[in-house]
Amino acid sequence: MKIKVDHHSDIPVYKQIVVAIKDMILANELIEGEALPSVRKLAINLGVNPNTIAKVFFILQSEGYVDSKPGIGYYVAKPPPSSIEKRLMDLDDAMRRIILKMKRFALSEEEINKRFSAIMEGVFENERNRS
Amino acid sequence: MKSYKEIKAIQMRTVIMLAILAGLAIVTVMIKSTVVSALGLPQVQESLKNSSLGKTLASEISRIANDFSYYSYSQWFGKTYMQIAALAAIVLSFPLFSKEREKRTIYLLIGRMGRWEIYSTKVLIGYVAVLITIFGGGIAYILTANIMGYALPSTMAFAWTFRIMVGTLLLYQIGAYTSLLFKSQVKPFLLDIAIYIGLGISGFFKQTKFLDLFGYMGGKTVLKNPTIGIFPTIIVLLICAVIFTLGYLQFRSMDIC
Amino acid sequence: MSVIEVKDLSKTYKNGVEALKGISFNVTEGSIFAILGPNGAGKTTTLKSILGAIKPTSGEVLTLGKIPFPNGVKKVSFVPEEKSLYEWVKIPEMVKIFASFAPNFSPKKFEILSKRLNLTMKRKIGELSQGNRTKLYVALAFAQDVKLYVLDEPTWGLDPIIRKEVLDIVRENAIVGKTVVYSSHILSEVEEVCDELIILKEGKILYNGTLDKLKESNKLNLSESFLEMIKGGEK
Numbered sequence: 001m002k003i004k005v006d007h008h009s010d011i012p013v014y015k016q017i018v019v020a021i022k023d024m025i026l027a028n029e030l031i032e033g034e035a036l037p038s039v040r041k042l043a044i045n046l047g048v049n050p051n052t053i054a055k056v057f058f059i060l061q062s063e064g065y066v067d068s069k070p071g072i073g074y075y076v077a078k079p080p081p082s083s084i085e086k087r088l089m090d091l092d093d094a095m096r097r098i099i100l101k102m103k104r105f106a107l108s109e110e111e112i113n114k115r116f117s118a119i120m121e122g123v124f125e126n127e128r129n130r131s
Numbered sequence: 132m133k134s135y136k137e138i139k140a141i142q143m144r145t146v147i148m149l150a151i152l153a154g155l156a157i158v159t160v161m162i163k164s165t166v167v168s169a170l171g172l173p174q175v176q177e178s179l180k181n182s183s184l185g186k187t188l189a190s191e192i193s194r195i196a197n198d199f200s201y202y203s204y205s206q207w208f209g210k211t212y213m214q215i216a217a218l219a220a221i222v223l224s225f226p227l228f229s230k231e232r233e234k235r236t237i238y239l240l241i242g243r244m245g246r247w248e249i250y251s252t253k254v255l256i257g258y259v260a261v262l263i264t265i266f267g268g269g270i271a272y273i274l275t276a277n278i279m280g281y282a283l284p285s286t287m288a289f290a291w292t293f294r295i296m297v298g299t300l301l302l303y304q305i306g307a308y309t310s311l312l313f314k315s316q317v318k319p320f321l322l323d324i325a326i327y328i329g330l331g332i333s334g335f336f337k338q339t340k341f342l343d344l345f346g347y348m349g350g351k352t353v354l355k356n357p358t359i360g361i362f363p364t365i366i367v368l369l370i371c372a373v374i375f376t377l378g379y380l381q382f383r384s385m386d387i388c
Numbered sequence: 389m390s391v392i393e394v395k396d397l398s399k400t401y402k403n404g405v406e407a408l409k410g411i412s413f414n415v416t417e418g419s420i421f422a423i424l425g426p427n428g429a430g431k432t433t434t435l436k437s438i439l440g441a442i443k444p445t446s447g448e449v450l451t452l453g454k455i456p457f458p459n460g461v462k463k464v465s466f467v468p469e470e471k472s473l474y475e476w477v478k479i480p481e482m483v484k485i486f487a488s489f490a491p492n493f494s495p496k497k498f499e500i501l502s503k504r505l506n507l508t509m510k511r512k513i514g515e516l517s518q519g520n521r522t523k524l525y526v527a528l529a530f531a532q533d534v535k536l537y538v539l540d541e542p543t544w545g546l547d548p549i550i551r552k553e554v555l556d557i558v559r560e561n562a563i564v565g566k567t568v569v570y571s572s573h574i575l576s577e578v579e580e581v582c583d584e585l586i587i588l589k590e591g592k593i594l595y596n597g598t599l600d601k602l603k604e605s606n607k608l609n610l611s612e613s614f615l616e617m618i619k620g621g622e623k
Contacts, residue, residue: 007576007579007580008576008579008609008610008611009603009609010603010606010607010608010609010612011603012599012600012603012604013600014600015600040563043559043563044559044560044563047556047559047580048559049419049420049559049562049563049581049583050418050562050563051418051419051420051562051583052583055600132488133488133489134488135484135485135488135489136474136485136488136489139477139481139485140474234472234475235468235470235472236472236473236474238441238466238468238470238472239472239473239486239489240489241439241440241441241460241466242439242440242441242456242460242461242464242465242466243460243462243465243466243489243490243491244460244489245458245459245460246458246459247459248489383458384443384458385458386401386402386441386442386443387436387441387442388401388433388436388441388442
């Protein structure tokens with residue numbers, strides 16, 4: 001499992017990992033039923049404390065992203081149907097923050113729209129070229 | 132073995148002190164004839180006759196020349212042996228605690244050993260080192276005298292050796308105690324010397340005569356009555372035990388910082 | 389379960405210095421617990437109280453459920469601020485000496501650790517650089533299989549690669565359930581390993597809690613929070 005952790009961020013490490021694993025599950029990079037590495041292994045892999053991973057799994061389980069069975073450990077569960085929508089709303093928030101920042105530079109709605117379209121085109125263009 | 136470190140730390144100093152003591156013992160026996168013949172020179176005799184102290188000195192010299200027991204007392208047991216023994220007591224004791232605190236190596240021991248373990252291994256290993264050193268010096272003298280064919284009553288020689296061993300234990304125990312008191316090595320060293328000088332001086336006054344440890348160690352009385360002096364020996368050992376205990380109580384309640 | 393319980397601990401030294409003025413905190417088993425603060429805040433005094441090297445003036449310290457002063461608690465391994473070892477011996481002899489009195493010392497574990505830390509074995513202690521002394525001390529301390537490691541500046545003089553290795557060793561020990569208490573003035577390093585922390589200033593606790601909580605409530609990383617608190621205390 002590849003997750004980039006920034007110890008020196010103001011966002012706690014456990015939160016960074018929770019978000020990263022949630023995204024992998026929502027994006028189907030982790031498939032329902034797939035076993036997750038043990039607390040110990042993941043802690044070593046990511047260079048974080050076992051307590052942190054334990055907390056991550058606890059949160060993921062309480063939110064329905066993973067489940068555990070004695071003897072098997074943690075595995076990917078089917079997340080609640082509303083979870084993608086929830087995550088998209090988070091991302092909307094992020095987008096909103098960016099738009100607000102742009103607005104500070106006295107850009108019109110049209111100009112901001114233009115910049116967005118340009119970036120969108122660029123991203124999808126790239127994707128098409130790759131495939 | 133918890134005492135391994137203490138043995139390693141003290142073994143070099145023990146060997147050096149033992150070598151010095153044994154070397155001086157052999158030399159002291161060997162030069163007897165030279166000393167005596169030098170004192171017997173006509174020039175020396177002449178100048179002695181002319182001084183006021185001359186008569187007592189002259190009789191002293193003839194005693195040294197003719198009586199090997201007396202020579203042994205005045206040149207070795209009552210003199211060099213005792214002085215080097217006192218030096219050995221200082222050398223073996225002053226760094227015990229002070230060095231570990233000065234160099235901060237005490238934190239290797241604190242927490243890994245209890246206070247009693249630290250204290251007792253340090254002090255008791257030193258006791259053994261003292262006994263080996265002093266006994267070695269005494270034996271070296273006795274053996275050399277024997278080989279050279281001098282007549283030295285063995286009860287007398289062993290009585291002195293024994294007394295000096297016991298006395299040096301006390302000097303060492305005092306040194307071990309002063310080593311506890313300071314974080315630097317120089318201070319206990321100097322304090323030890325001051326205490327020893329004090330003990331030496333106290334022998335000259337009636338009121339403080341009971342403190343005359345050196346009088347007990349290299350005592351002239353042994354010449355007439357070659358015994359170990361059971362009563363003073365017990366007193367000296369008791370004082371050792373008292374200081375040992377006080378030292379432990381002090382170490383036990385001490386902040387190591 | 390608490391491995392260390394400190395209750396209202398105060399320490400005034402013989403020379404009148406008030407190092408600690410009534411601090412309380414608990415350290416949970418298996419955690420990596422950092423003690424932070426500017427110079428003279430009382431970090432080392434706190435560590436030495438846990439070790440049992442100094443006697444509390446008032447209050448209480450329990451280390452692994454026992455009062456550590458004066459005899460210490462056998463299942464603790466300590467790395468002090470000054471990495472002083474016996475100058476007169478070579479490293480293998482130093483290891484032998486250490487093994488003679490350190491409880492649960494494993495020569496095999498020492499060998500593995502010294503390789504990981506890239507320690508050159510043939511030298512005399514007196515000739516070692518500051519960094520090599522730290523490596524040796526850390527390797528000795530972690531070669532002891534104990535429940536609690538108490539470390540004062542365990543990366544002093546180390547280069548970044550070895551420093552990371554030491555942090556990994558600390559973390560691995562936490563993974564197998566050992567508790568590590570440590571003090572360092574390198575905050576970025578502490579931020580990488582600690583679960584919980586206290587921030588001390590002038591013998592008092594400014595913060596006591598998890599690193600996550602600190603970040604969440606301040607919306608700042610550790611260095612920023614630290615500076616904020618230390619300065620805040622000055623107002």
